[in-house]
Structure formats: C-alpha cells, structure tokens
Amino acid sequence: MKQIRVKGFKIFNDRHGKPRCYHRATGHKIDLERAPLGSAEFFAECTRISAIAEAKKALGPKPGTLGGLILVYFETEHFQNRAPATQRDYRKCADFLYPIRDTPVSVINTPLIAGIHDKAAAKIGWRRANMVRTFLGQVFRFAVPKGLIDQDYSAAVIPKPRPKDRPYANRPWKQDERTIVLERTAPHVRVVIALIMNTGLDPSDALKLTRRQIDGSTIWGFRGKTNEEIAIPIGPTLQAALDAAPEHDAVTILANSRGKPWTYDGFSTVWHRFKMKLEEEGLVQPGLTLKGLRHTVATTLRETGMGERQIADLLGQKTPAMARHYSRSANLAERNRLTLDVLEKENERRSEIVKPFSKTVKP
Known part of the structure; x- marks a missing residue:
C-alpha cells in the first residue's frame, strides 16, 4: 500500500x-x-x-500589535500569580479591547489611550473604564523591558472620578444594622458575619480559612487579592462567636448547615436572600454588602485616630512605600493585637453586639 x-x-x-x-x-x-x-x-x-x-x-493577536502585547502579558508569571478575580477582570478588559487588537504598536500613544479610556467610560462605565486603564498599564509595564513598546502610555491618563450622585459602594454598616443582622441570622451564617466584622477580612478569604491557620489566639495567612501577610489576633467577641458556632468536621473554620466548607457563591446566595428579606421588612437600608464590613472596621478604627499604616496592616493592604518581609510576622501580630483592642473597646463603647454569642440564640 x-x-x-x-x-x-x-x-x-x-x-x-x-x-x-x-x-x-x-x-x-x-x-x-x-x-x-x-x-x-x-x-x-x-x-x-x-x-x-x-x-x-x-x-489571533499579531506580533507588533496591541493584541500581541496583551498576549505577552497574559503569558507572564505576574499575570499567572494574580488572584482569580483579578485575572477574570483583566480578561474582560482584553475582551473590550478585542475590536482594536490589530492596532500597531507604532501608533500607540497617550492621546490614543486617553481616547480608549473615554470611550470605555461612555460604554461600560467609569469604574470598568478605570480598570481598562489599569490593565493597559500592566501590559505596557511588562512590555517595556522586553523592548516591545517604549513607555507606559497609560500613566498620564487621568482616572475617571466617581460620579457624585453614585451611592457609596460597600458602605460601612450602621450600628443598628450590625445588631439586627447578628440577631436575626442563622448560627452557621452568624459566625461568618461575626468573623468578618471582628477581623476586617475579605469575605472570600474568611470563608477559606482552615483550622490550621489558627495558632493560639491568632489567625495567620495571606490575603488572596494582594498576597499580603495577615496576622489577626482573635479578640473576646470573635472567640465567643467561634465557640457558639455549630460544630462540624470541615477543615475550614466556617461551614454551611451541612457541615461542609462554604463556597463563595453558596454563601453569597444565602446572604443575598437573607439581606433582601431584611430590606423588605425595613430593618436594613439598601447597599448592605459583605465587603462593607471591611469598610466598617476601617472606618471605626479611623474614627478612633488609628493610623493608616496600622489599619492597612490589619486589612492586608499593600502600599508602594511599604514592602514587608515574612520575618516581620511576630511584630505584625503584636501590632495588630493592639489595633484589635482599640476596635473591641470602641465597639463596646458604642454598645455594639459584643456580649458572648450564645448557642441558645434562635436564628
């Protein structure tokens, strides 16, 4: 044959x-x-x-074009190490830029990026337009050392301001809202709220915490979004909430009604239904979000005169001026212990829900 x-x-x-x-x-x-x-x-x-x-x-993207630069960035270790949510946001930005992917690198300049920014604001809103600007900044930042473009043309583009009539995103919770939520929610949900409320953790990070991350009276770990180290002391109020939580065998600290680890989508669904019910009853105002609890912690501490660096350390926030090393863990934990003491005392002064959580409290 x-x-x-x-x-x-x-x-x-x-x-x-x-x-x-x-x-x-x-x-x-x-x-x-x-x-x-x-x-x-x-x-x-x-x-x-x-x-x-x-x-x-x-x-596919061609070399020497905007699409080619984006492809190069997506292949970098920097992008691969970004949080999943950030990766999804950046890919959405790339989707928005897809119609102009063949734009030659030779014609890319600041006025062009400013025009793209303006068009994005008109089409997808100011917040996502700023995300597109940020994304292009990352693409250019990694393309410059490779000789693919001569500078970051997004750096001089001014971010779009937040519209004055737009509601405050993730607003701090009011004192009565915190009290009502803790009184009305089911035990396996209450402990999640209490943990976020008393640590300032991002909801996604809180749900992923494992038992091994508690050493003595401190929660150790890294913030998922920034990979910044966190070392959060467990205060009396949080300890009472953890002690009153339903028992379970999950490897995570928090678990759903079946004793299984929460998924972010699963908890978000339960929380949304519960929150909408409270809104319908007129017990809470619209705009109550889980991330708003982080703002609540930061706002409460700021009102006591606590410094920005101390608040940032507690929340696992990164700043360009501060590059912390892993060896600082012990000092960070002690500093955060003092910070949490201030939060505990201020919540008590405001008659916040700080009395021990009881297993006899009905959802």
Whole structure:
C-alpha cells in the first residue's frame, strides 16, 4: 500500500496496528472509519481542518500589535500569580479591547489611550473604564523591558472620578444594622458575619480559612487579592462567636448547615436572600454588602485616630512605600493585637453586639 503524506498531519499506526491521523497544530483527529485513509472524504476532511486552523490563526493577536502585547502579558508569571478575580477582570478588559487588537504598536500613544479610556467610560462605565486603564498599564509595564513598546502610555491618563450622585459602594454598616443582622441570622451564617466584622477580612478569604491557620489566639495567612501577610489576633467577641458556632468536621473554620466548607457563591446566595428579606421588612437600608464590613472596621478604627499604616496592616493592604518581609510576622501580630483592642473597646463603647454569642440564640 502506498504511503500517504499530508502536510500538517501525522499519519501512523497505533500499537494495535490500526491507522491513525491527527492535525499536528491543533491535535484534531480524523475518523478514518468515516473518511478512510487516501479517500476523497479523507482529503476533504484534511482540507477542512487546515482551513479552520488557518482561520483561527488569522484571528489571533499579531506580533507588533496591541493584541500581541496583551498576549505577552497574559503569558507572564505576574499575570499567572494574580488572584482569580483579578485575572477574570483583566480578561474582560482584553475582551473590550478585542475590536482594536490589530492596532500597531507604532501608533500607540497617550492621546490614543486617553481616547480608549473615554470611550470605555461612555460604554461600560467609569469604574470598568478605570480598570481598562489599569490593565493597559500592566501590559505596557511588562512590555517595556522586553523592548516591545517604549513607555507606559497609560500613566498620564487621568482616572475617571466617581460620579457624585453614585451611592457609596460597600458602605460601612450602621450600628443598628450590625445588631439586627447578628440577631436575626442563622448560627452557621452568624459566625461568618461575626468573623468578618471582628477581623476586617475579605469575605472570600474568611470563608477559606482552615483550622490550621489558627495558632493560639491568632489567625495567620495571606490575603488572596494582594498576597499580603495577615496576622489577626482573635479578640473576646470573635472567640465567643467561634465557640457558639455549630460544630462540624470541615477543615475550614466556617461551614454551611451541612457541615461542609462554604463556597463563595453558596454563601453569597444565602446572604443575598437573607439581606433582601431584611430590606423588605425595613430593618436594613439598601447597599448592605459583605465587603462593607471591611469598610466598617476601617472606618471605626479611623474614627478612633488609628493610623493608616496600622489599619492597612490589619486589612492586608499593600502600599508602594511599604514592602514587608515574612520575618516581620511576630511584630505584625503584636501590632495588630493592639489595633484589635482599640476596635473591641470602641465597639463596646458604642454598645455594639459584643456580649458572648450564645448557642441558645434562635436564628
């Protein structure tokens, strides 16, 4: 039998002596039972697969273009190490920029990026427009050392301001709202709220905490978004909440009603339904969010005169002027212990819910 060769395809016999064929670039296999090797159907299938591969290649980003720069950034270790939420946001930015992906690098300048920024604000809103600006800044930042572009043309573009009539995102909770939520929610949800309320942890980080991250009276770990170290002392109020929580065997500190680790989407769904019920009853105002509890902690501490650096240390926030090292853990824990003492005393002064959580409290 005459040996058949087709450019771009690998034709071979498997270990059972059965002929096989696939497209090298895409890995697409040809069913040789439906299109026997050497038949008209076989060559037609090869032509079809090759055409599809060429079309996809043509649609991909080209070197020397904006799309090419974005592809380079997506392949960097920096992007791969970003939090999943940040990666999703950046890919959405890339989707927005897709129609102009073939823009040559040679024509990219500050006025062009400013124009893109303005168009994004009109089309997808000021917040996402600023995200597009930030994303392009990251792309240019990593493209400059590689010689792919000469500077970061987004740096001089002024971020869009928050509209004055827009409600405050993730606003701090009012004192009566904190009290009502803690009194009305189910025990397995109450402990989640109490943990975030008394530590300032991001909700996603709080739900992922494991038992091994508690050493003595301190929660150790890293903030998912910034990878900044956290060392948060467990105050009396939080300890009482943890002691009153339903028992479970999950590896996480927090668990749902079935004793299984919470997923972020799962808890968000439960929280949203509960919050909407409270809104319908007129017990809380609209705009109550889980992330707002972080703002509540920061606001409470700021009102006591606590310094920004101390608050940032507690919340795991990163600033360009401060590069902390892992060896600072012990000092950080002690400083945060003093910070949490201030929060505990201020909440008590304001008659916040600080009395021990009781397992007899009904949801």
